[in-house]
Amino acid sequence: MITFPRMKICCIGAGYVGGPTMAMIALKAPKIEVCVVDMNAARIAAWNSKTLPIYEPGLDEVVKQRRGKNLHFSTDVHGAIQAADIIFVAVNTPTKTYGVGAGRAADLRFIESVARTIAEHANGPKIIVEKSTIPVKTAETIKDILAANAHGIKFEVLSNPEFLAEGTAIADLQQPDRVLIGGERTPGGEKAIRTLVEVYAHWVPRDRIITTNLWSSELSKLVANAFLAQRISSINSISALCEATGADVDEVANAIGKDSRIGPKFLKASVGFGGSCFQKDILNLVYLCEYFGLPEVAHYWESVVKMNDWQKHRFAGKIVRALFNTVADKKIAVLGFAFKKDTNDTRESAAIAVCRALLAEQAHVVVYDPKVPADEIRHEVLGNGKDDPRLTVAPSAYEAAEGAHALAVVTEWDEFKKLDYKEIYAAMEKPAFVFDGRNILDLAKLKGFGFRVSGIGKQG
Ligand code: UDX
Ligand code: UDX
Numbered sequence: 001m002i003t004f005p006r007m008k009i010c011c012i013g014a015g016y017v018g019g020p021t022m023a024m025i026a027l028k029a030p031k032i033e034v035c036v037v038d039m040n041a042a043r044i045a046a047w048n049s050k051t052l053p054i055y056e057p058g059l060d061e062v063v064k065q066r067r068g069k070n071l072h073f074s075t076d077v078h079g080a081i082q083a084a085d086i087i088f089v090a091v092n093t094p095t096k097t098y099g100v101g102a103g104r105a106a107d108l109r110f111i112e113s114v115a116r117t118i119a120e121h122a123n124g125p126k127i128i129v130e131k132s133t134i135p136v137k138t139a140e141t142i143k144d145i146l147a148a149n150a151h152g153i154k155f156e157v158l159s160n161p162e163f164l165a166e167g168t169a170i171a172d173l174q175q176p177d178r179v180l181i182g183g184e185r186t187p188g189g190e191k192a193i194r195t196l197v198e199v200y201a202h203w204v205p206r207d208r209i210i211t212t213n214l215w216s217s218e219l220s221k222l223v224a225n226a227f228l229a230q231r232i233s234s235i236n237s238i239s240a241l242c243e244a245t246g247a248d249v250d251e252v253a254n255a256i257g258k259d260s261r262i263g264p265k266f267l268k269a270s271v272g273f274g275g276s277c278f279q280k281d282i283l284n285l286v287y288l289c290e291y292f293g294l295p296e297v298a299h300y301w302e303s304v305v306k307m308n309d310w311q312k313h314r315f316a317g318k319i320v321r322a323l324f325n326t327v328a329d330k331k332i333a334v335l336g337f338a339f340k341k342d343t344n345d346t347r348e349s350a351a352i353a354v355c356r357a358l359l360a361e362q363a364h365v366v367v368y369d370p371k372v373p374a375d376e377i378r379h380e381v382l383g384n385g386k387d388d389p390r391l392t393v394a395p396s397a398y399e400a401a402e403g404a405h406a407l408a409v410v411t412e413w414d415e416f417k418k419l420d421y422k423e424i425y426a427a428m429e430k431p432a433f434v435f436d437g438r439n440i441l442d443l444a445k446l447k448g449f450g451f452r453v454s455g456i457g458k459q460g
Pocket of ligand 1: 015
């Protein structure tokens with residue numbers, strides 16, 4: 001009997017994208033050896049421990065099933081590169097904070113350094129897969145760097161953007177709406193595309209695996225996130241009009257969402273979108289448009305981010321106005337700090353802007369989040385190593401609310417729906433205010449307890 005060598009996959013970058021995606025491949029394709037590597041030794045140690053470095057419902061079970069079998073976490077980047085047939089690149093691509101394109105363009109330094117590391121250590125042909133979200137034409141940069149340093153080794157570069165959303169990553173990976181694979185339309189490129197299609201075909205129906213050219217795939221990821229974010233900014237813009245006119249934004253969203261051309265998803269008005277992707281990817285798109293001489297297109301998409309910033313500040317402003325135009329020395333309880341429920345990720349969370357705005361008004365801000373550690377909250381709001389006695393973190397929603405003048409719900413954690421608001425009302429200063437930045441509370445009921453209430457896009 002002929003035995004074929006097992007396919008080996010490695011993924012550089014053990015973050016929110018690389019970790020769960022590779023765990024799912026290992027689960028669904030048990031004959032493939034999967035190794036996730038990262039230069040951050042603490043992160044890898046956490047992946048190998050009982051407490052994984054990221055909180056994602058269902059992830060623990062998947063990792064537990066495959067770790068030590070065909071799923072490995074390691075800091076040996078060079079060894080993993082040498083062993084792998086397919087190398088996924090899932091390192092972070094933050095917005096540049098310096099030089100040309102600062103505040104907009106993606107910082108590709110990690111992508112470039114990974115490309116150089118691959119070229120230096122590869123000892124045979126490899127398929128390189130861009131998993132990180134990157135500007136269009138990055139594949140070309142990767143190819144260029146690889147070719148210039150490859151010592152005759154052949155590399156194929158594919159784009160395979162990840163569409164999972166945090167908090168639902170496992171379900172999204174298990175049953176993706178689509179898998180997108182972009183590659184060069186050359187014989188080598190087509191073969192690489194087929195190889196990656198086979199990996200996903202272990203569990204994804206073929207008609208959900210789309211193949212395109214490289215640039216379409218890279219651009220589609222930015223455009224998908226821009227369209228999703230645009231829907232949120234659109235409904236948030238309407239929330240302000242609802243508050244002014246007496247319409248209810250949830251009723252408007254429901255009414256328009258019933259139109260099958262519009263659809264009901266991503267129409268939930270909120271204190272503002274957060275997360276590592278939406279703002280970064282739109283700014284990236286804006287930068288691309290400017291670069292290619294399309295200022296009108298750039299302005300159009302930039303307004304999605306501007307509307308989001310405005311919404312976050314509008315929420316904080318509403319709190320100050322309602323509390324008789326001053327929150328100085330008043331205690332405000334902020335419920336939720338993660339950028340959405342069911343994750344411990346705080347990147348670009350609306351809570352950061354809300355807390356900062358309240359601190360700037362000299363409020364005492366007490367934050368409670370079920371999954372985000374206190375140090376992380378202080379770090380995000382104040383900056384590395386800084387402290388401010390006005391910002392504290394409480395171990396429960398009840399303790400945060402004790403003696404507070406107002407409650408502000410910033411993340412839609414389910415537990416906030418089930419709190420005993422009668423008890424909370426009794427423990428607060430009067431008049432006691434609730435600002436529901438996620439429209440998850442029964443405001444009429446809260447009003448009955450004595451609260452002064454305010455939702456997004458609703459009458460008080
Ligand atoms: C990241 C990007 O934020 C996103 O735009 C992209 O789509 C996918 O990659 P995420 O997984 O959430 O998403 O990032 P993060 O959790 O920061 O993980 C990246 C990991 O790469 C980190 O653990 C970091 O230590 C690692 N890394 C970074 C390397 O191992 N080598 C490097 O050179 C750079
Ligand atoms: C997003 C995309 O959904 C995903 O496809 C891509 O791979 C990465 O970026 P993520 O940022 O993890 O995923 O979460 P998502 O569910 O999209 O939420 C983003 C932000 O928008 C959150 O702050 C969320 O609370 C907010 N949101 C979402 C709203 O305010 N209203 C909505 O109707 C939906």
